[in-house]
Amino acid sequence: MVEKKLAGISLLYYPALILIAAMIQGFFRYSWRININGFSRKAEADLRERVFSHLQKLPLSYFQHHKTGDLMSRLTIDIQAVRELLGFGSLASVDAMITIVFSLACMIAIDPWLTLWSMLAMPMITITVRFFGRHIFRWSHSVQEQLSDISAYVQENLAGMRVVQVYAQEDNQIAGFRKISSDCMRKNMWLATLWGIFWPLMRVVSGIAATIVLWLGGRQVLQGTMSLGEFVAFNGYLGMLTWPLMAIGYVVNQYQRGTAALSRIGEVLDAEPSPRYNGAAAGEFNLLAGRTIDFRDLTFSYGPGNGPALKNITLEIPAGTVCAIVGETGSGKSTLVNLLLRLYEPADKTIFIDGIDINRLPAPALTEAIGYVSQDIFLFSGTIRDNILFGMNTADMAAIEKASSMAQLLPAVQEFTGKFETIIGERGVRLSGGQKQRTALARAIIKNPPILVLDDAFSSVDAETEEKILTQLRQFMAGRTTLLISHRIATVRDADIIVYLRHGEIIERGRHQELLARRGAYYELYRRQQLVRQVENLDRLDGPL
Ligand SMILES: Nc1ncnc2c1ncn2[C@@H]1O[C@H](COP(=O)(O)OP(=O)(O)O)[C@@H](O)[C@H]1O
Numbered sequence: 001m002v003e004k005k006l007a008g009i010s011l012l013y014y015p016a017l018i019l020i021a022a023m024i025q026g027f028f029r030y031s032w033r034i035n036i037n038g039f040s041r042k043a044e045a046d047l048r049e050r051v052f053s054h055l056q057k058l059p060l061s062y063f064q065h066h067k068t069g070d071l072m073s074r075l076t077i078d079i080q081a082v083r084e085l086l087g088f089g090s091l092a093s094v095d096a097m098i099t100i101v102f103s104l105a106c107m108i109a110i111d112p113w114l115t116l117w118s119m120l121a122m123p124m125i126t127i128t129v130r131f132f133g134r135h136i137f138r139w140s141h142s143v144q145e146q147l148s149d150i151s152a153y154v155q156e157n158l159a160g161m162r163v164v165q166v167y168a169q170e171d172n173q174i175a176g177f178r179k180i181s182s183d184c185m186r187k188n189m190w191l192a193t194l195w196g197i198f199w200p201l202m203r204v205v206s207g208i209a210a211t212i213v214l215w216l217g218g219r220q221v222l223q224g225t226m227s228l229g230e231f232v233a234f235n236g237y238l239g240m241l242t243w244p245l246m247a248i249g250y251v252v253n254q255y256q257r258g259t260a261a262l263s264r265i266g267e268v269l270d271a272e273p274s275p276r277y278n279g280a281a282a283g284e285f286n287l288l289a290g291r292t293i294d295f296r297d298l299t300f301s302y303g304p305g306n307g308p309a310l311k312n313i314t315l316e317i318p319a320g321t322v323c324a325i326v327g328e329t330g331s332g333k334s335t336l337v338n339l340l341l342r343l344y345e346p347a348d349k350t351i352f353i354d355g356i357d358i359n360r361l362p363a364p365a366l367t368e369a370i371g372y373v374s375q376d377i378f379l380f381s382g383t384i385r386d387n388i389l390f391g392m393n394t395a396d397m398a399a400i401e402k403a404s405s406m407a408q409l410l411p412a413v414q415e416f417t418g419k420f421e422t423i424i425g426e427r428g429v430r431l432s433g434g435q436k437q438r439t440a441l442a443r444a445i446i447k448n449p450p451i452l453v454l455d456d457a458f459s460s461v462d463a464e465t466e467e468k469i470l471t472q473l474r475q476f477m478a479g480r481t482t483l484l485i486s487h488r489i490a491t492v493r494d495a496d497i498i499v500y501l502r503h504g505e506i507i508e509r510g511r512h513q514e515l516l517a518r519r520g521a522y523y524e525l526y527r528r529q530q531l532v533r534q535v536e537n538l539d540r541l542d543g544p545l
């Protein structure tokens with residue numbers, strides 16, 4: 001009777017212990033999860049913002065040598081891997097350690113020898129997870145890459161649909177798509193196979209340990225050297241060990257992945273920011289009063305492998321004047337502007353604004369002084385208004401309208417139903433090339449800068465509209481220093497000085513009439529454009545007849 005009672009107590013005793021252990025574990029798991037996960041999410045956001053901010057200040061040459069897709073994966077996938085290591089990784093390690101120590105202690109307390117025997121098979125769990133985990137990760141990564149290839153392919157195909165249809169390339173496109181799509185399927189199948197082997201294998205491995213315990217422990221129970229309660233409890237503790245042992249294998253994989261990701265992120269963070277962000281505090285220079293631009297014996301090449309894009313450029317642009325630059329494509333016109341804006345780094349003491357070496361100027365002072373319309377316009381998705389203001393938060397509607405009207409953008413805007421609030425789509429796809437250029441011009445005008453740089457800003461605008469813009473712009477340019485790059489004689493003929501660039505060198509300079517009189521390169525350009533215009537006029541006369 002008494003014995004029966006005792007057996008009843010011990011039968012309840014061990015399961016109760018397991019229940020309590022599970023409850024304690026549950027409570028701690030909850031609080032760790034809240035703390036560590038919260039911490040890792042914060043760390044992830046911090047790191048992501050740090051990398052992004054750092055990217056903003058890297059020199060343009062950096063982006064020529066690093067693929068966009070690669071940088072994007074560092075900002076997303078790599079940072080995610082670091083977060084998983086910090087979050088789940090550290091959580092699981094702590095969790096696993098405590099569970100292992102606790103379970104093992106309890107198991108040893110019940111029966112050290114049985115513990116030893118059952119532990120023979122358990123490390124296999126860690127090894128299996130580690131082996132499969134590595135392969136599964138590799139293949140899911142490759143599936144992920146394949147998926148982004150698919151979306152890139154579809155995106156390009158949709159964007160180029162007009163060309164595809166006109167050149168009857170539909171079938172080729174379909175064949176190309178089928179190839180990457182079936183690649184993706186193959187990888188997914190292989191991934192499914194790996195998972196398919198993994199889970200049953202895990203069961204087998206943990207089953208081996210269970211079998212050993214069942215066999216040895218069962219015998220002891222039959223022999224009476226172990227109570228049924230102890231036996232059940234032992235099995236319970238053994239079951240609690242499966243997950244932490246899996247976690248160890250998983251965490252080791254994650255550790256390798258996380259540290260590799262961290263070093264890739266570190267590479268980005270270690271890259272030197274562009275020197276334009278060094279220099280004195282912005283307040284020290286007031287370029288808004290400054291206007292004279294001075295190039296002194298400027299020679300520049302884009303890199304050790306490239307020849308010089310500019311050679312011995314010496315050019316002074318006095319305050320308030322218009323300097324025009326003409327020349328064939330590739331002659332170095334845009335390079336001159338890139339250097340003036342310090343998008344690339346000129347040598348010291350080669351470019352001066354109001355006598356100050358621009359390498360000594362902090363970037364904000366420089367960019368504030370210069371209104372710039374680039375050759376290839378980039379607009380951000382958003383409204384026309386956002387794109388004109390682009391970060392300026394002071395301008396009122398009247399100023400926006402004035403700038404747009406000066407850029408001859410207003411008539412186009414007024415035709416849109418949304419007016420200035422019209423969403424222009426990704427990269428401004430809903431605007432024509434000329435409208436984009438005029439939006440960019442309005443963006444430069446509204447800044448009211450003392451220096452205006454127009455790099456082929458009218459290339460997509462028809463000659464008539466360009467004439468209108470120039471007429472309006474002349475008032476605006478009065479009192480400002482303007483660098484005007486164009487391939488049209490009509491655009492540059494009124495400039496105070498015209499410079500002809502060829503292969504990075506100034507080969508002619510002077511006013512329109514002087515250059516014509518020289519009968520050199522400028523004159524040749526003029527004559528060619530005259531001829532074209534005459535032919536166009538003839539066409540126009542012939543047309544209606
Ligand atoms: N980012 C760059 N990296 C390397 N070479 C460049 C780069 N930009 C321009 N170049 C080269 O420099 C020369 C001048 O180019 P650029 O200034 O753009 O000419 P332009 O504006 O007169 O058409 C060209 O030979 C061009 O190939």
Ligand SMILES: [Mg+2]
Binds near residue numbers: 333334
């Ligand atoms: Mg150019």
